Amino acid sequence: MTPCHACGETARPIEGVVFRDFDGSLFSRAGVIRHCAACGLGAVDTGLSDAEIARHYADDCLYVEMTGVGVGGNTPEDLARYGHYAAIVAPQVDEIAAKAGLVDVGCSRGGMLRDFRARPPGLPLTGIDLDETSLASLEEAGIAAKAGSALDLPLETGSQSMLSYLHVFEHILDTDAVLAEASRVLAADGLILVEVPDAADYGAADARVGTMFWLAMKEHVYHFTERSLTAILARNGFAVLDAVRSHLPMRAGKAYPALTILARKRSDVAAIPLPAPAEPDTALPDHIAAESHAFAEQERALSAFIARHEHLAFWGMSLEFLALWARLGDRLKDAHGVRLFDGNAGKQRLTVDGVAIGPAGPPQPSEGLIVCAYMASEAIMREALRLGWDADDILVLE
Ligand SMILES: [Zn+2]
Known part of the structure; x- marks a missing residue:
């Protein structure tokens, strides 16, 4: 039996996964998705380590040449997303401005930082990423950029007022280590903004990207729900101030389900409320069943076409x-x-x-x-x- 990474209840294998990537990629591998019905978390186990994954983002990643959520671009859809983040941060923005500003961890090309620079009150902004090619473009735009990992931030202890992790947490196995490092560099009462795809809503009719889209995301090692992410934040000393579940725009008129959480560092970890127990969460297994059906139909159409x-x-x-x-x-x-x-x-x-x-x-x-x-x-x-x-x-x- 495997304990759930988020809540400690039992995580059961629900689906085998086979990823095929470009030749030479470490993601061409097979594994299993384990699901926890208590908090809804899906964990993709292909035997990879965070060190191997980090080398991929530093050496092989093509984000600098891509468009899409998480690569830090400036398409109209990206700009709508940054507006969504700005609205969530707005109640705290004077507090952040009066302190050290905002550090975006895993900023890629830094689209959000470029966007926030034009918004009042003109926060001090810094981007951190493993991919130095992405950082070069940020520096050219006049925004502070530092090479570094979410697991080893190039920042002084207790020096920061706010960190953001947009589409970062679903890429790293050891989320406790990420949050321990966040806690180290944040001052008392520091804030974090986290966005991940919302696995509880992968099947939403108005936010379905296409057949097997989320399950084919070979870089995603977790499928988070609000309950599972809240549990991970709580045990690491972060109390949720705001949790927003929404459908955010993607290219071609599509949308994706997003979970955006603003949380505050607290010294009294034991006093942070855990998410209340709920009915068994079957959203992910239900979604996988529906997508398997859709994939079988896709395969039938393909076979007829190939013939x-x-x-x-x-x-x-x-x-x-x-x-x-x-x-x-x-x-x-x-x-x-x-x-x-x-x-x-x-x-x-x-x-x-x-x-x-x-x-x-x-x-x-x-x-x-x-x-x-x-x-x-x-x-x-x-x-x-x-x-x-x-x-x-x-x-x-x-
Ligand atoms: Zn769980």
């Missing part, structure tokens, strides 16, 4: 593609000449099972095109038609 084509091309080397390839890659690669397309120059340096990724091109005879990017499918469709692909030879995964 009509001798060759296949896949456009969009996204997690959607990798999730598909994890299950069907061996079959597809052996039976068909496969081409892999992506417009991202960083991805064009990579391979999947030895197949090189290149820029998209016109169709070859009897070749079907499978579009695997939930948030870019319309743009890819337009470009494919322009390149001479026939609409009947294109399958868009949803």
Whole structure:
């Protein structure tokens, strides 16, 4: 029996996972999702360590060349998200401004810091990330940037008034170590702002990204609920001031379920209330069952499409593609000449099972095109038609 990482109750294995990543990636591995019905936490166990994961973000990560939640960009959707954070922080902003300001841990390209710099009261701002390429762009924008890890912050003990961790906690196994380090660098009564995907709402009809989207997130080692994150914060001496569950915008009119928590460091850990017991939380297993059903339908549509084509091309080397390839890659690669397309120059340096990724091109005879990017499918469709692909030879995964 495995105890739940968040609440200590029993965590039971509910689903096997097989991740396929670009060649050489440490994430090409199998494991299991364990779920705790008491607090709702899902923990993905593939045997990775935080040290291995940290090396990935420092050395291999492509966030600097990507768009999406968590890479610190400045798309209209990113700006809406930063407004959401600003509203949650607003009641405390004078307090933070009067002290040391805000440090964004895992800031990536620092989109939120750039946005906050333009908002009154002009907080002192610092970004910290493992990825030094991302930090360089922040420094060019005139914002303080430091290389460092959430597990070893380059900050003096007791020196800070507020730390933010936006889409960081779901990437690190030892959340207690992250919070111990936060506690070390924060002054008494310091604040933290944490956002993670809200696993209790993965299945929300108006915030569903696409088939198997969250389960295919190979970098996510936890699927958090409000109860599970609150329990982890409480035992590490952080009392929740505000917990906001919302659906925040993503590209292509999509949305994702977000859990944003503002918490304050307290010296009297024993006095921090724990989340009240509740009914068994089955949101994650229910979601997995629904997505498995959706994936089986996707596979049926694919099989019919494949039967009509001798060759296949896949456009969009996204997690959607990798999730598909994890299950069907061996079959597809052996039976068909496969081409892999992506417009991202960083991805064009990579391979999947030895197949090189290149820029998209016109169709070859009897070749079907499978579009695997939930948030870019319309743009890819337009470009494919322009390149001479026939609409009947294109399958868009949803
Ligand atoms: Zn639990």
